[in-house]
Amino acid sequence: MSHEISITGQITPDQVPMIAENGIKTIINNRPDGEEAGQPTSAELAAAAKKAGLAYKEISFASSDLNQTHVEDFADFFNQAEQPILMFCRVGARSTGIYEAAKKMDLLDD
Numbered sequence: 431m432s433h434e435i436s437i438t439g440q441i442t443p444d445q446v447p448m449i450a451e452n453g454i455k456t457i458i459n460n461r462p463d464g465e466e467a468g469q470p471t472s473a474e475l476a477a478a479a480k481k482a483g484l485a486y487k488e489i490s491f492a493s494s495d496l497n498q499t500h501v502e503d504f505a506d507f508f509n510q511a512e513q514p515i516l517m518f519c520r521v522g523a524r525s526t527g528i529y530e531a532a533k534k535m536d537l538l539d540d
Contacts, residue, residue, distance in 0.1 A: 433538065434514035437525045441518050442470050443478035450482040455512040458504070460519040460528060462490040485511060489528070496527060504528050505537035 440461065441449065449457070457479050463471045472488045479486035489504045491497075508515070508529075517525035532538050 433508075435517060435529065436514065437517045437522045437529070439518060439521045440469065441475065441516075443474050446475070446478035446482045446484065449516055450484055454484065454514050454516045456485040456487070456515045458507070458511075458515060458517045458525070459486070459488040460490055460517060460524045462492060465520060487511070491524065491528075493524060496524070496531065501528060501531045501535060501537065505532040505535075508532065509537075509539045 436454070441457075446457070457475070459472055459475060461469075463469070472490065476486045476488070487507045489500055489507065491500050517529065519525045529538075
């Protein structure tokens with residue numbers, strides 16, 4: 431990948447300070463709230479990101495529901511976001527998929 435990004439599975443609010451310490455500047459959440467019991471909410475993660483001085487954006491979608499609007503919203507945010515960026519979902523597949531879709535559609539700045 432040509433951008434400064436990392437993709438991972440679900441993160442928790444208590445991991446956000448360490449994420450910031452490791453140099454990440456922006457977090458993108460591709461996982462909808464409530465997919466499984468015990469999953470932190472986007473609001474909890476946004477609050478932790480804000481406290482750690484990180485930008486945060488939720489562009490969530492169910493695994494089979496990725497559409498043009500999601501990809502365009504992602505690309506618009508991604509292109510102005512400070513890198514390095516950490517993207518996450520349940521296991522990383524959705525985040526990889528939206529990133530690759532935006533690249534394939536030539537929506538990401540190099």
